[in-house]
Amino acid sequence: MRQLAHLVHDSIGHLVADQSLNVLAREAARGIVIEESKILLMYTERYDDFSFPGGGIDAGEAPIVGLRRELAEEAGAHDIEILSDFGRVTEYLPCWKPQWDLMFQTSYWFHCKLNSALQANKLEHYEVANGMNVHWVDIDEAIRHNQSVIVSRAEKMGISIHRETQVLQQVAKELMGTEESL
Incomplete structure (x- = not known):
């Protein structure tokens, strides 16, 4: 891929x-789901940002x-087809777990197709507390907002916004051919 x-997050570059x-070391998988001119994204009220649906890969679990x-x-997306891999981002981030000094995360993005309507999602407690919601969004609007x-x-501002915005710009350019890609 x-x-x-x-x-490298600004707060830990010296470390x-x-x-x-x-x-x-953490791995994550994130989905790029496009329908017509909209992209499926998560909006988080706490951080006031848009991000791709996805998250941590469990131990022994394949990225897909x-x-x-x-x-x-x-997102409540139960019937998806993986069209292709899109790419990966590696990053050093502050770690929320006190026994670790920092985190090295590899995030894998996959271009997906939704084959049926979204169903009810099952957010984790902290996601609900942070005000996370799924939205179909114009990608240029999401980029401008972030x-x-x-x-x-x-x-x-959340720590993932730079990563998410950078990948949104690449998706806009390569998969959607929109203006906000630069």
Whole structure:
């Protein structure tokens, strides 16, 4: 799978070269689901941002199996067809688990087709608490929205917004041919 980007979160850039740190390795799978001129995204009220549906891959789980599970849980997408892999992003991020100094995450994106209507989703407790909702969105609007949050550097800005916006721009350019891709 092609490498789309390698990112290092601003708050931990100085730590990445330190070999003595405890680094949590995590993998995630994310879906690119396009229907006509809209893309399926998750909006999170707490962070005021749009992101791709998907999430962590469980131990021993293949990326596509994790993707199917996450799309069903987050978006209620139970009948999906994997059209192709799109790419991966590697990144160093702050870690929410106190026993780890930082996290190295590899996220895999897959272009998918929805073969039936969305059903009820089953969000995790923290996702509900953060106000996460599934939406069909114009991709250019989602990119502009996320970019405005980044520019404002809002205190509530989430750590994933740069990654998500960068991949949204690549999807806009390569799969949708829209104006906001640059």
